[in-house]
Amino acid sequence: MNPYQLSRPALNWLLASIALVLLPLIGRVPGWLLALAAVCIAWRLLIHQGRLSYPHWSVRVLLLLGCSAGILVSFRGQIGVETAVALLVLGFLLKLLEMYQRRDALLVVYLAYLVAALALLFNQSIPLAIYQLVVLAVISTALRSVYQGSRVDGWRPLWQVLRLFGQALPITLVLFLLVPRVEPFWQLSWQQGNATTGLAEQVAPGDVARLTRSADRAFQARFDGTVPAQTQLYWRAMTLSQFDGRRWRLADGYRDQGTQQGPSAVGAAAAIERERAPLNYELILEPTGQRYMPSLALPVTFAGTLKRRQDGTLQLQNELLQRRQFALGSQLGRNLQDLPRPQDSALPQGSNPRSQAYARQLWQRSERNPQTYLQAILQLYHDRFSYTLRPPPLPGESVDQFLFDTRQGFCGHFASATAVLLRAVGIPARLVSGYQGGEWNPYEGYLTVRQYDAHAWLEAWLPPAGWVMVDPTAAVAPERVERSAEQLFARDEQFLADSPFSPMRWRGEWLNRLRMRWEAVNYSWQRWVLNYHQRQSGLFRDWLGANQLSRAVLLTTFLLGVLLALVACWLLRRNRPVPLHPCDRAFVRLQAQLAKRGLPRRPDESVSAFCQRLQQHYPEQSEQWRRLAEQYTRYRYAGEGSTEQLCVLIERCRRRLA
């Protein structure tokens, strides 16, 4: 047999690894590609059974061209990671149909490794990571069985590979922990094309309520030291100051203006920053596809990839396409001091006339005192308004309708109306969009903020205090701020309407605890594994002190050396020569005696053949050699006679020679 041909177990393992590699890609590559995979695998099996033949080259070329075009059409010509993965999958499926020999199989195996790793771009959960580890073992088994020798055995390669993996995992751990991570010095960002839920850069009445339909995680936070009270957890993401009578938007040119980098401070804020130690915390932000970055109050320390705007909110340099971890420090309990700009008090001409008239009236009644005025507004909400997840639609002058007709709304309505009332009397005010509160996980001690924690409030410029935070929702529904949204809305059917299977819907105490545990495990996974590159330098500083890099290299080399040496010892432990059977040992002694007399046993000579030769050489002892040959053969091959008997016989022969 051609030693380079594929054996049956090798083919089986290969097909199994292809099927396993493709499983996590369901939903990522076009469905027809998976159907094609099933067809190709079945075809290859039938070829192996001899029921079908290899397709003609023209068929393969047509398939290749047709399917490549199909992939481009399926992805609408967008070149992204998914397109690349789909093309790779296509490549190794078609290679399957022309896999004659070892070389072809190797290509399939290597592509399988690549695709298995790329699947981790789409999903990095613990179950998938474990699954991919299993898949890698199966692919390696396929590789091992391709190199199986003359003895072909289906399961043997699997055990060998598992043993190999057992040795490889400690080495992998050392490499993972100690190999210094580098920042990408190039930027190749293929869009990963999944729409994410999150805050929008403009808010119309009712927009925020839509987010409560989703239980997707927005971010997780862990605090150094004391955790702020729930009522202090106002996560500011964006301030919206452009108002068109209905919608609030980010100010024009806002993105690139008035931003500053690094932890230096804004004017008067600089003094504050030095005053009190900031609250340090760590945020793991889910991909938003946008550039906002929620933070508490005034962030004073933040990474270089972030910028702080004039209004104290943070902004990412690029759209966030991957979950990332940030370390932040915020100054709590102080108002922002950046000077209001014209758009902070502008109202479109003639919009919401009833509100504007009412505002002037109330302003007079409050004796033009901003504090009293604000209190009057909040008191009004408290007395006459109600808070609901299902606000009635407001098709016209939205603030007028809300204030005078419906009087029901969600946070966005209250914030928007308050800001309009303030601006109408010349007090600068801006809407803040972000998140409020979060769910505390007691097992790992961190806070999870979900999309349904999205919130809108406002800030009013009240000198000399600066920008004062005002949350009208707290006036109408204080429980919204004091408790988490989940506790508040749990009975509302609008809540989580888009997440029918979310574990957040689990109500039982026991189930809830289970969910919390699982989330805690996931959080640690996120912090220690998925974001390890951000922790590594800190760990190095703690463990290795100065000269981190060279010490890391030394330590890696040392540990690798130790681990490899252990494996080598284990491998070579059976290096000791095989101990001879007592009879053979006696026979070897006899042989040595004979060799001295010029009668060495030839390497290809069996014991009985040797004895036959001896019979000819010592005709007078012929009987003795014949018996020796017979007893030896009987003992070794038929299991007759005892060891001692044979040894004695051999000894006797030897002594007679001497």
Added chain:
Amino acid sequence: MSRSIPLFDRPLRQLLRRADTRRSRARSAVLTQNRIYILPSRQGWVFILLLTILALIGINYQNNLIQAVAFLLTALLLLSMLHTYANLAGLKVTALQAQDCFVGEKAAFELQLGRTTRRDYEHVELRLAGGEPLVTDLIDSEQQCLRLYLPAPRRGRLASGPLLIETLYPLGLLRAWSWVDIGLEALVYPQPKAGGCLPQAYEPADEGIGQLADGGDEFGGFERYQPGMPLQRLAWKAYARGLGIHAKSYPAARARHCWLDGAQWPELSVEARLSRLCHWALLLERQGELYGLRLPGVELAPAHGDRHRRKVLRALALYREGTT
């Protein structure tokens, strides 16, 4: 070495050669670290490229899991080094013997692959320079006898040349190899080619034998079978009746003998003549006749039997070997 001693040249050379072949017969080598080489195989280089691509993807997307995959594959590569090496270290190769052949056939070299350790050896590939590879395992057995073949395009001596032992175990990423000089030598006989007439050199045998040979082609009774007797002469019917193995004797066949003479067919080249002589030698041997060989410098008296046949073929194989 014999070239420095012009006197007694031929006998001495033969002696030395015999000593040499004897030594090579018992020659065995244990593979140890000073004769095992190890480097990534071609597939191994592709694998390293794959690792690099994975690491770059991991860095680009700051994806620690993909980097972990790259590290895991790196660990496999590092471990392969040990496993590949261990799959050769401790193997023992013993050269057994060479089997002669005719030109155009393949000469077989018999080896014994054993182990000096208790480890399993898997997917060990053996190849003689210019020959086909042979893949073998040593899993439960202590040793294995293997036969490697080399094509024999030319008449004369065919040295086995160095033996390459290599392995790609376990994942084919690294290749460990070792060269062992097994020092076997096969004789390549001329290719038998039919042609010409049966040499006309019938000569009457000695008188004594002639007496015995009375009877011509007639059946002359049974004699005891001895190994090497042509199969055509076996008394199959007697054997089938359970009377043991006997051979029919044709005394007349012994009476005639012929000389295979290298001087015949002068119109042919040396090789063609040797081929023809070889053909006749084999034919006569098969027919159970006596034949002798006469070549310039060599004369083998007419005889019969396996040993004689081998002597004749050897003379044909080595005729004027040094000159070509």
